[in-house]
Amino acid sequence: MAQITVRPVTSEGDRQQFLEVPQWVYRHDPNWVPPLKASIAAQLSPEDNPFLGYGEFQGFLAFDDQGRAIGRVVAAINQRLIEREGRRVGLFGYFECIEDFAAGQQLLEAALSWLGDRQIEVVRGPINLSTHNNCLFLVEGFERPPMMMMPYNPPYYPQWLEEMGWVKAKDAYAYDFPMEPLSDKFEKAYRIALKSGITFRPIRTKGEGFDEDVRSLYRLFTQAFANNWSSTPRTEADFLEEAQQLKSLVDPDIFPIAEDNGEMVGFFMGLPDYNIALKHVNGTLNIWGLLKFLWYRRQIKQARMITLCALPEYRRKMVPLALVYLTMKGGEKRGYQRAELSWIWEDNHPSRRITEASGGVIGKTYRVYEKEL
Incomplete structure (x- = not known):
């Protein structure tokens, strides 16, 4: 050996x-x-x-x-x-x-x-x-490349950990979505939300409007996900820095925002699957890598939906379903052929119910492991 x-x-x-x-x-x-x-x-x-x-x-x-x-x-x-x-x-x-x-x-x-x-x-x-x-380690669904900002690994990684005595801490799922028309209940939910006084618009991507939206996203994200498992809140500075890095990659058609009297109360964060282009740059965005990225990004026909978020008091006003409706309509408009919502913890039953009602089917399973010392 x-x-x-x-x-x-x-x-x-x-x-x-x-x-x-x-x-x-x-x-x-x-x-x-x-x-x-x-x-x-x-x-x-x-x-x-x-x-x-x-x-x-x-x-x-x-x-x-x-x-x-x-x-x-x-x-x-x-x-x-x-x-x-x-x-x-x-x-x-x-x-x-x-x-x-x-x-x-x-x-x-x-x-x-x-x-x-x-x-x-x-x-x-x-x-x-x-x-x-x-x-996360991928444990099921190795047949397709990962979507943007999602993990990927050989099948032997989780096998090794289990042989070494590590145990499952929690699983997470990636859901596949064909870009097909939703059932009528989603459009009805959108109409109900409008009648309740909720307004919807795409995220702003330029100037002060972008900065204002990102700060609102941070406040809402921190409030809604304060109790996420194995997670701690980011600082506003960290969040703003990451947002600036993603600014040029945002597609407003798949990033709707819900507001009540001008205050953000929900959003559905989606991005084109830039892994289609990043696959060709070999991990380096020098001048040649950037040119390849710009060339191959034209081939992107799929999207990664990252986070569906709505404050609890707005769920009865159908804000989450309305955001799904608008995102799917925007994706159809942009010519996306499929989407992936990833990832959702296995015990996040409210998000899983909405996702599965929207036609999402589990396509990949991921896992976090633990070991006592």
Whole structure:
């Protein structure tokens, strides 16, 4: 057997090798979409990183006997999550490894050891520092590429964890939607919402209007999802920064907003599936990558629906169903052929009922694992 060496990421050279590991893991996988390396590097930057204000992390690399980096993982402690849950929860994320069980096991053992040295009691993952970044292992639905900002992994990752004694913490689902007309009850819901005084409009994408909408989205998002499992609220600054990065990618036709007397009370956040274009840029948006991205984005005929949100008191006014109605109408107008709503926790029954009533069918299953130390 090849000799495996695992060591912590400590230098700029290590960080560059860390970013390159997925290229080796997925070199023969036609469904893989390379993540933007600059985005991963920013999340794990040792300088000017907002996460380091309330947490700490350590990356590890696995090397084969020829000195090639064949695997990676990050162990992390999010103090906000610990305070919220009242117990010492640690995280692992950014896990990638070639199909070598010994290498994968040694990587995870290194992460567990680092967390154990810091009095962590239970480890959860994969979660890349926070559920606001990438998280989850795909466990069912490997036949299709991932939608934008959704995880993807080889089937052997979850198999390995189960062999190592990790257990399921929670599943999440991605729902497939054909772009077909909805039942009449959705249009009726839209009419009821209008009669109740609710107004609807697309998100604004320019100037002060965009900034105002993003701040309203942040307030609503934070209020509506304050109790999400294994999650802690983002700061407004973090939310605004992420929104600026996505500003040029927004399609207002699939991002409707509901208002009551000018105050945002609901939204349905959708984006074109830019993975169709990102697949061709190999993780780097240099001048040639950008040109390829602009060329291939014209081929996008599917969308990822990210979040359906409405304040509880507006559900009886049919705001969620009205938002679904407007989004599907907008998608048909733009020529989208299919959509995916992802992801929804398995125990989020209100969202699942609306999704399934809209014609959504579970297409993929994802999982977060836990292990007691």
